[in-house]
Amino acid sequence: QPSGSISPRGARRSGAAMEAALKRYFGYTGFRPYQREIVDTIMQGRDCLVVMATGSGKSMCYQIPPLVAKKTAVVVSPLLSLMQDQVMSLKQHGVRSEYLGSTQMNSSVSSEAEKGMYDVLYMTPEKAIALPSRFWSNLQASGICLFAIDEAHCISEWGHDFRPEYKQLHLLREHLLGVPFVALTATATERVRGDIANSLNLSNPHVAIGSFDRPNLFYGVKSCNRSMSFISELVQDVSKNCTVGGSTIIYCTTIRDTEQVHEAMIAAGIKANIYHGKMGSKAREESHRSFVRDEVLVMVATIAFGMGIDKPDVRCVIHYGCPKSLESYYQESGRCGRDGLPSVCWLYYQRSDFAKADFYCSEATNATQKNAIMDSFMAAQKYCLLATCRRKSLLQYFGEERYTDCGNCDNCTGTKNERDLSKESFLLLSCVKSCGGRWGLNMPVDVLRGSRVKKIVEKNYDKLPMHAMGKDYPPNWWKALGSLLMAHGYLKETVSDGFRLVSVSPKGVKFLSDGGTPLVLQLTAEMIGQEEQGSLQNKEGGLNPSTTAESEKISEEELKLYQMLLNVRMKLAQDIGTAPYAICGDQTLRHFAKIRPSTGARLANIDGVNQHFISRYSGTFVQNIAQFSKQLNLSLDDSSGVEDMMSVPKPVNNSLPRNLGDAKFTSWELWQKQEYSFKKIAHFRRAVPIKEQTVISYILDAARDGCEMNWNRFFEETGLTPEIASQIRLAIAKVGSRERLKPIKEELPENITYEMIKIFFAADDLGVLEKTFGNAPTDGSPAQTAESAKPCSHGSEALEKGDPGDPVIISGACDSSAATKRSQTDGTLLSADEPVKKLQKIEEQGTEPTTANVATEDAILELAASRNGVSLEDAVKHFSGSKRESVVEMLESLRCSFAVYMKNGCYLVL
Incomplete structure (x- = not known):
């Protein structure tokens, strides 16, 4: 082994x-x-x-x-x-x-x-x-x-x-x-x-x-100049962003730019640090530490900062200059919104950035590596010049296919500016062709603009009929059009000896031969800005698009509470010398503000709250939540709307990798959205139908890659029941591995097919079995009694919201006595700072069958373990010899000490 x-x-x-x-x-x-x-x-x-x-x-x-x-x-x-x-x-x-x-x-x-x-x-x-x-x-x-x-x-x-x-x-x-x-x-x-x-x-x-998609990130690109006026605009936007909350990273391509932007931030009164390779190691370490501890909110850095940050609450990443590759851009922009909350990524570029290819290629040790660097840089340049969905393009670069626009990038949310560009395109394509395809875009653009530099005169390009016919547009407008025509396949770009050459593609040749054919294209932001001859920043300004703000389903009072809790977390972090996010994440604090738990046990049931947090910080947070909520007239223990709070909309057909082709996507779409049967899908628009098992496998592939699923319906139509799932899990446990299907199948009855085993694997990997089957025995435990098989939701609701007909006094935060309390039968104590060990089964001491069961914490643990989870109502009914208040108090204590946790309305043993 x-x-x-x-x-x-x-x-x-x-x-x-x-x-x-x-x-x-x-x-x-x-x-x-x-x-x-x-x-x-x-x-x-x-x-x-x-x-x-x-x-x-x-x-x-x-x-x-x-x-x-x-x-x-x-x-x-x-x-x-x-x-x-x-x-x-x-x-x-x-x-x-x-x-x-x-x-x-x-x-x-x-x-x-x-x-x-x-x-x-x-x-x-x-x-x-x-x-x-x-x-x-x-x-x-x-x-x-x-x-x-x-x-x-x-x-x-x-x-x-x-x-x-x-x-x-x-x-x-x-x-x-x-x-x-x-x-x-x-x-x-x-x-x-x-x-x-x-x-x-x-x-x-x-x-x-997995999918490369980050649905919570907004992607945007703007062309710029490196003048002080533009830097001032950038500083204003960053300043506004700092008031919203969260941190900002500004990546610069040179140390000079880094220092210039940093100085502008400091001059504007923004707390900002700087980080680049020429700084001493101690200075870099101090700069890094103060940023992760929220002592400063802005970091201006070269790519030396790159992967060296694991801060989950970065809300904005700005690239000041075109990155050297699309991979590095994805990596660096990926520092943003790691906690899943809405965040923004802006890239500012100017045309001179695209001339740095030779500098980057100088790192190569051979021709193959040089071409690879050039290809990566060209991909980053094309990303800057896109007029279509940026997320779709980014995913396609990594081999992941997407079928719809994302609706969360500047090109998807901005105004569509479409125009017939047939005349301008005809001019540029003709000029590229007349120049012989032996140049980049600069030469044909200079010809169109009427330049008479030495090379143009020597080559007699000044005698071409299109010479000086493009004076109505500035040079960068023509270059942007060239990039747009490349994106649509009318021009093609090749690399030869490190030089990028542009020529007319077969599609472009056909366009020229057709003559006068309309060519309606969407103008890029750069083209629009060049026409306006003004600042190329969007008129609405700012770094946070409205789509991000609108996704925050949190009231004004709850937002104030969240800000107060951020301050509480900051104070705790300063006292113990750690980063605020290390105590708990922003997402968890937002849940606190939305739910406002009144006890440590209710706090423990929130996603992101672990045993260490409960033992050290629960009292502080419960006390402050109660105090602040009273000031803001907010009630405690409000779990309404938690499911959709701060959620990022997930498109149903989002993030489909390369191996999920049209057939698989169509099968999933027909089943999930049109509610077709497997049989109907197998025959859909096919002369020869495919097998229904193939349809099922297609749908499961879509589920693995993030597509939403009606699992109740899927299990019903495929015949996977809680009992069958339990039998399959037992068979896997007996075999000891999932590597081969045949040994597992041999342990199962004939009615359980290979297809069911595969469905079980997929559902188990995605964690949907327990969510769908609730408290049914899907882990190989014995079948439950009729009493224990009842849904647990009513029990959970009674504990969380209280039962008006049977008032229960629940203690406040978990304190040390509650967290270490154990049954009177053995008198042992369990420290809240240590992992909770599984308790041994208590021997029944000759009680009569008619004797009512009395609750102890150990007995509750044994009941929950034997039934694979128990609801509050089932526990109260089972321990009829104890008062309801006592059972509730013991469950509260067990949750505080992390001996049990709640999932799907049931208490499960840790």
């Missing part, structure tokens, strides 16, 4: 253990898409390659296994500042974590790490390679569950952040026999993915490729 994997017996219980760890340490009751299957695969000892968007929860994939397996996870990360942020955050979640690197001042960390004293251990690739074999042998003996390589695109020479040291990490495999290697990145094309797998010698890796 691989040393990194859990035992077969452990594998059977890993699902429940994973969810328990997720709630206890991170405060969440369910995994995001792909997380469960990745964690499960890692714990089976198999290598993984994970490509998921920034903010989609990649880090959870390597943070959960060590908490379940009780072995160390080693994580290689490229930047010390990034590791320090992650360690700080994990410690605030109660996870034992440290890092090894040049700035580590504690000399005992290395020896403790060697003994397996940490759950998660970070190190740089240089440190990992330099550590002696003795270190790895000792750590292997202590227990290591995985070796993760974060930002794995740094391995590939085709990646945008190539680090040679990453290429040597495969050498550690000989010291870590049987330990699964896990490569993770947010930006990897197919070519880069292959390079990563080969470089790390990944053995039959499980490849998980």
